[in-house]
Amino acid sequence: xxxxxxxxxxxxxxxxxxxxxxxxxxxxxxxxxxxxxxxxxxxxxxxxxxxxxxxxxxxxxxxxxxxxxxxxxxxxxxxxxxxxxxxxxxxxxxxxxxxxxxxxxxxxxxxxxxxxxxxxxxxxxxxxxxxxxxxxxxxxxxxxxxxxxxxxxxxxxxxxxxxxxxxxxxxxxxxxxxxxxxxxxxxxxxxxxxxxxxxxxxxxxxxxxxxxxxxxxxxxxxxxxxxxxxxxxxxxxxxxxxxxxxxxxxxxxxxxxxxxxxxxxxxxxxxxxxxxxxxxxxxxxxxxxxxxxxxxxxxxxxxxxxxxxxxxxxxxxxxxxxxxxxxxxxxxxxxxxxxxxxxxxxxxxxxxxxxxxxxxxxxxxxxxxxxxxxxxxxxxxxxxxxxxxxxxxxxxxxxxxxxxxxxxxxxxxxxxxxxxxxxxxxxxxxxxxxxxxxxxxxxxxxxxxxxxxxxxxxxxxxxxxxxxxxxxxxxxxxxxxxxxxxxxxxxxxxxxxxxxxxxxxxxxxxxxxxxxxxxx
Amino acid sequence: xxxxxxxxxxxxxxxxxxxxxxxxxxxxxxxxxxxxxxxxxxxxxxxxxxxxxxxxxxxxxxxxxxxxxxxxxxxxxxxxxxxxxxxxxxxxxxxxxxxxxxxxxxxxxxxxxxxxxxxxxxxxxxxxxxxxxxxxxxxxxxxxxxxxxxxxxxxxxxxxxxxxxxxxxxxxxxxxxxxxxxxxxxxxxxxxxxxxxxxxxxxxxxxxxxxxxxxxxxxxxxxxxxxxxxxxxxxxxxxxxxxxxxxxxxxxxxxxxxxxxxxxxxxxxxxxxxxxxxxxxxxxxxxxxxxxxxxxxxxxxxxxxxxxxxxxxxxxxxxxxxxxxxxxxxxxxx
Numbered sequence: 001x002x003x004x005x006x007x008x009x010x011x012x013x014x015x016x017x018x019x020x021x022x023x024x025x026x027x028x029x030x031x032x033x034x035x036x037x038x039x040x041x042x043x044x045x046x047x048x049x050x051x052x053x054x055x056x057x058x059x060x061x062x063x064x065x066x067x068x069x070x071x072x073x074x075x076x077x078x079x080x081x082x083x084x085x086x087x088x089x090x091x092x093x094x095x096x097x098x099x100x101x102x103x104x105x106x107x108x109x110x111x112x113x114x115x116x117x118x119x120x121x122x123x124x125x126x127x128x129x130x131x132x133x134x135x136x137x138x139x140x141x142x143x144x145x146x147x148x149x150x151x152x153x154x155x156x157x158x159x160x161x162x163x164x165x166x167x168x169x170x171x172x173x174x175x176x177x178x179x180x181x182x183x184x185x186x187x188x189x190x191x192x193x194x195x196x197x198x199x200x201x202x203x204x205x206x207x208x209x210x211x212x213x214x215x216x217x218x219x220x221x222x223x224x225x226x227x228x229x230x231x232x233x234x235x236x237x238x239x240x241x242x243x244x245x246x247x248x249x250x251x252x253x254x255x256x257x258x259x260x261x262x263x264x265x266x267x268x269x270x271x272x273x274x275x276x277x278x279x280x281x282x283x284x285x286x287x288x289x290x291x292x293x294x295x296x297x298x299x300x301x302x303x304x305x306x307x308x309x310x311x312x313x314x315x316x317x318x319x320x321x322x323x324x325x326x327x328x329x330x331x332x333x334x335x336x337x338x339x340x341x342x343x344x345x346x347x348x349x350x351x352x353x354x355x356x357x358x359x360x361x362x363x364x365x366x367x368x369x370x371x372x373x374x375x376x377x378x379x380x381x382x383x384x385x386x387x388x389x390x391x392x393x394x395x396x397x398x399x400x401x402x403x404x405x406x407x408x409x410x411x412x413x414x415x416x417x418x419x420x421x422x423x424x425x426x427x428x429x430x431x432x433x434x435x436x437x438x439x440x441x442x443x444x445x446x447x448x449x450x451x452x453x454x455x456x457x458x459x460x461x462x463x464x465x466x467x468x469x470x471x472x473x474x475x476x477x478x479x480x481x482x483x484x485x486x487x488x489x490x491x492x493x494x495x496x497x498x499x500x501x502x503x504x505x506x507x508x509x510x511x512x513x514x515x516x517x518x519x520x
Numbered sequence: 521x522x523x524x525x526x527x528x529x530x531x532x533x534x535x536x537x538x539x540x541x542x543x544x545x546x547x548x549x550x551x552x553x554x555x556x557x558x559x560x561x562x563x564x565x566x567x568x569x570x571x572x573x574x575x576x577x578x579x580x581x582x583x584x585x586x587x588x589x590x591x592x593x594x595x596x597x598x599x600x601x602x603x604x605x606x607x608x609x610x611x612x613x614x615x616x617x618x619x620x621x622x623x624x625x626x627x628x629x630x631x632x633x634x635x636x637x638x639x640x641x642x643x644x645x646x647x648x649x650x651x652x653x654x655x656x657x658x659x660x661x662x663x664x665x666x667x668x669x670x671x672x673x674x675x676x677x678x679x680x681x682x683x684x685x686x687x688x689x690x691x692x693x694x695x696x697x698x699x700x701x702x703x704x705x706x707x708x709x710x711x712x713x714x715x716x717x718x719x720x721x722x723x724x725x726x727x728x729x730x731x732x733x734x735x736x737x738x739x740x741x742x743x744x745x746x747x748x749x750x751x752x753x754x755x756x757x758x759x760x761x762x763x764x765x766x767x768x769x770x771x772x773x774x775x776x777x778x779x780x781x782x783x784x785x786x787x788x789x790x791x792x793x794x795x796x797x798x799x800x801x802x803x804x805x806x807x808x809x810x811x812x813x814x815x816x817x818x819x820x821x822x823x824x825x826x827x828x829x830x831x832x833x834x835x836x837x838x839x840x841x842x843x844x845x846x847x848x849x850x851x852x853x854x
Contacts, residue, residue: 007624008659018660044693049828055815056823059689062590062716085772106596138609147577150613155626183597187801194810195800196597197590197716201810203830208784208811210777327654411771486624 002029003483007490017459017498019471021489023480028489031468031475033459034334045449050076050418050441051204053449057437058198060453063106065197066099067430068437068451075437076204078424082415086271087408088206090399091192093267094219095199097392098189101226102182102196103431104350104385105234107497108378109178115491116241117168118157125165132169135176155487162245174233181229188222191215206411211403220396227389230382238382242365242375253371255492257474259286260344261352262457264296264436266429267391277391278384278429281356284344288366293356298425298436301452304338307331307461315340315464338460338469339452347470348433348457349496350380359383373474374495381431381497418444430454432497458496471496577609578730579640581631581670582616585663586656586690586697587646590716591681592616597719597801606723610730614640617658628659631670638673641729645717647683647690647697655695664703671704676729680722682715685742686820689715701742701820710735711742715817720798721747741820743792752814753789753849755796762844763851771811782840785830786813789840789849793818 002024008017022030041060045053053076057068070092077084084092122139125132142148162168186196192209193199201209242250265280281293304315309332326332340346351372354362361383362376370376402408423440433454440447460469468476471493478488584592598606607613614634615627634640644667649655653662671677679700682688690697700709712721725744728736736744753759761767761780768779780786791814799806807814816826821836828834832841843849 041689041693044689049831051830052827055829056689059588059590059715062588062593065588065590065593106593110596145576147612149579149630150607150616179596186593186597187804190801190805190810192805192810194805194807194812197588197593199810200807200812203812206771208771210771210774210811327652409772413770413772 005483005486007486017493019475019489019493021475021480021486023483023486026479026481028475028478028480031472032333033336033461033469033471042449042451045446048446049444050079050439050446053437053439053446054202054204057451060451062197064099064103064430064432066096066193066199066202067428067435068453069199069202070096071426071428071430071435071437071451072439073202073204074426074428075424075439076426078426079422079439079441080204080415080419080424081422082205082412084206084412085409087211087399087402088410088412089268089271090395090402091207091209091211091410092202093395094392094399095189095193095201097267097388097395098185098193099196099199100388100431101230101385101392102185102189104381105178105182105185105229107431108234108238108381109175109182111497112378112491112494113171113175114151114154115487115494116160116162116246117171118161118163119151119154119168119172121163121165121168122172123165125169127166127169132173135169135173139172155490156482156485158481158485158487160246160249161487162241164245167240167245171237174237177229177233181226184222185226188219188226191219191222203411205413205415206409208411210410211399213400213403216396216400216403220393223389223392223396230385230389235382235386238378242370242379243368246375247370249491250365250370250373250375253373254478254488255374255377255474255495256372257347257470258345259372260284260341260346261286261355262296262341262346262348262434263353263356264427264429264434266427267388269391269394277387278353279357280427282341282346283352283355284342286355286372288363288372291355291358291363293358298427300342301436302340302343303452304340304463306338306464308334308337310337332461334459334461336456336459336461336469338463339457340463340467343465345460345463345467345470345473346457347474347496348454349377350384350431350433351377352433353429354380354383359387374492377495420444433457455496455498459498471498577612578675579634579637580611580613580616580643581634581640581674582613582643582645583663583667583670584617584658585644585646585648585667585684586695587681587683589645591645591684591722594716594719595680595722598723606726611641611726635670635673639675640673641726642670642674642677643680644677644684644700645680647687647699648703649690649695650698650702651694651696667700667703671707676710676735677704677707678710678712678722678725679742680712680717682713682817682822685711685713686822688817689823692824708735709742710738710744712747713743713818713820713822714793714795715822718747718793718795718798718800739792743818747794747798748792748818750792750794751789752787752791752793752795752808752818755794756788756808757796758808762849768811777811781808781811781813782837783832784813785815785828785832785834785837787816787819787826787834787836787840788814789843790836791816791818 002022004022006020018034020032021028054069054072057072058066060068122136125136190196193201201207261283263280265276265278267277269275280296282296283293302315305313309327309329311326362380365379421442426437428435435454436452438450458470462468474492478492480486480488615631648664648667653664656663679685683690684699686699686701687697710725739745739748758780766779767783768776768781770776795806815829816822825836
């Protein structure tokens with residue numbers, strides 16, 4: 001029996017997450033991932049005007065804001081029979097593109113980077129760079145004042161921690177610069193999104209923001225700034241860390257998991273949606289030398305509640321789910337359900353997307369010996385940020401062309417009112433991974449609403465067969481030489497960019513009412 | 521010869537803030553020194569040091585309950601002064617789940633140490649579940665118990681966002697989220713609603729508190745008057761279209777682009793916030809200017825009292841219409 005330790009709360013993520021690991025001979029032998037907060041948005045949506053859903057579900061998460069909004073409208077577009085004009089899709093893509101850029105930057109610099117650097121190494125900086133010396137003064141000042149919150153306390157630096165003062169101080173400068181840069185990315189999205197977090201312009205049938213040419217120019221100017229930071233700072237930083245001090249972690253493939261990957265696909269490049277920036281697909285049992293991608297079939301998705309606080313039931317397709325909330329269930333340890341694809345535990349997110357896309361930059365790193373794991377996840381995130389930036393330029397060009405055509409449209413006004421009855425599924429790739437919403441409408445009101453979100457895939461507990469979720473599996477074998485200092489555990493978990501608030505689904509505990517969701 | 525005690529400029533100005541002049545301070549020290557049998561110099565220097573230490577960066581605990589972290593992200597939107605400078609120079613951010621370096625028991629320890637010390641600013645984001653404590657657990661404890669505990673020894677409490685102030689969207693869910701108005705009855709709380717909190721509202725309130733040591737003047741529901749005095753409608757540039765009855769029906773029509781959004785569900789006349797003047801994202805935009813209706817997220821009735829959001833069929837929209845017809849909403853020129 002190994003030593004069991006619990007990390008609660010896991011910080012620098014969105015939501016409330018508890019991780020328990022069993023450590024034996026300095027390595028993680030077993031792991032349990034628990035979501036510990038629930039609100040019950042979907043149950044609340046029942047009986048509401050369907051057009052409320054995008055606004056409300058956006059509030060699942062304010063870090064990864066508006067991803068539920070866009071997925072929700074995609075489900076409503078289908079249910080309403082709305083045909084979104086290409087102008088509307090372009091504006092949706094542009095504001096979501098801005099969201100992606102911000103989201104990946106804040107994840108790397110604000111949420112993850114502190115796990116990899118020894119911030120106190122700054123005191124040993126001997127260089128003469130004025131900006132860096134100012135940072136040294138600031139940090140040394142904080143240390144002298146004995147007030148280094150929130151940078152400390154922290155887990156103690158280990159063998160993989162970067163301690164070179166030059167690298168560390170530069171990374172901290174980029175940490176501070178990134179705060180400003182991703183705030184500007186959010187401002188860029190607000191040009192049409194209205195404000196952030198939580199855009200206001202995305203509605204069923206298209207968008208509310210009729211663009212003008214000045215806004216296009218403004219967006220482009222701000223995009224130039226983002227492109228500069230991403231190409232000259234973010235990508236080089238990730239490569240410097242990934243192929244330098246963190247290469248041993250990458251080679252060991254720490255945080256690998258099941259090697260099953262899923263992408264729903266997102267971001268149309270053309271009005272027909274034939275070509276996507278992120279293609280859809282499934283990889284089961286990755287062979288890096290010969291990647292086999294199967295088409296995604298939503299019928300193969302099931303959800304298990306064996307170890308979640310819901311009444312016992314067999315694993316079923318989310319459409320067919322019968323769920324009753326049960327806080328007393330003995331074997332349960334999470335509010336997160338366990339989705340499986342064809343019975344398999346899957347990883348979703350940037351690494352899944354870039355593997356499914358067979359992205360050459362990522363495959364080049366893999367070819368050099370980087371096994372898919374925590375470090376590869378950061379690399380995939382950086383690689384795809386550039387893809388989104390490039391796509392934004394293309395969408396801006398297309399938008400300008402569209403805007404100057406007579407009869408330019410941003411919204412399908414004929415399908416604004418809810419249908420008497422209808423149903424629809426919306427799929428999207430949130431920065432954290434595959435996201436799906438399902439809506440059923442009756443008497444112009446929501447009859448049922450269901451989401452399967454990225455962190456449900458990644459953070460799921462065990463299923464009927466006892467197969468671990470991807471977080472749990474990814475932790476197995478992780479080096480933890482000192483149980484008091486489980487820094488590799490949080491590194492692995494944060495590499496997924498957890499986002500727990502939206503991973504929680506519940507059913508009315510007051511009435512214990514059974515909600516059926518059946519798709520014909 | 522009597523040794524002269526020098527007080528730092530910073531301490532002097534600090535004392536002044538609290539209505540104590542230099543002479544009174546030294547007189548008080550001399551008297552106390554005599555009582556304690558210490559030299560006046562020794563005693564005064566000690567007190568001065570203690571006071572300087574006390575005037576260091578105020579500790580801040582930021583708790584997240586049933587939240588989406590959107591208010592935390594909004595906080596990082598503060599660019600002038602930059603969020604980084606507030607976090608590192610102005611405050612001592614002891615506990616913030618989305619920002620802090622530590623995790624697990626290290627994070628919990630900082631929290632407990634700070635609570636023991638007392639005198640911190642408590643910022644709460646997210647609602648407290650009232651249906652069952654187990655809907656929100658942090659570090660194995662109910663969020664409700666953590667909020668109650670942290671509130672006891674706080675020097676000031678700020679509720680940020682719609683959820684922490686009046687319950688927001690979680691109030692309408694099975695977990696029955698409540699805001700601090702109900703979770704901490706009788707406690708003085710500064711309410712900064714809107715979903716999420718406006719970064720300027722938060723920065724301004726914190727800086728007001730740090731500069732004056734006082735709570736800014738509040739309205740009847742605990743919101744700083746300086747931000748929530750006027751209705752969104754009062755300052756809306758589409759207001760004349762509301763008066764003239766020109767309501768946007770088709771977002772594709774450039775002619776209607778600036779028309780009033782009432783028929784699309786705008787609750788501007790019933791919402792108090794300076795959004796139309798202050799705007800969002802450094803003045804780039806705000807809901808109404810991107811063609812989207814105001815959903816009244818500054819009000820206790822948000823969200824349950826505002827639905828359906830995108831029509832004029834909600835009870836609140838009907839009330840707005842009735843008031844308009846009765847001439848109770850002042851016209852722009854009046």
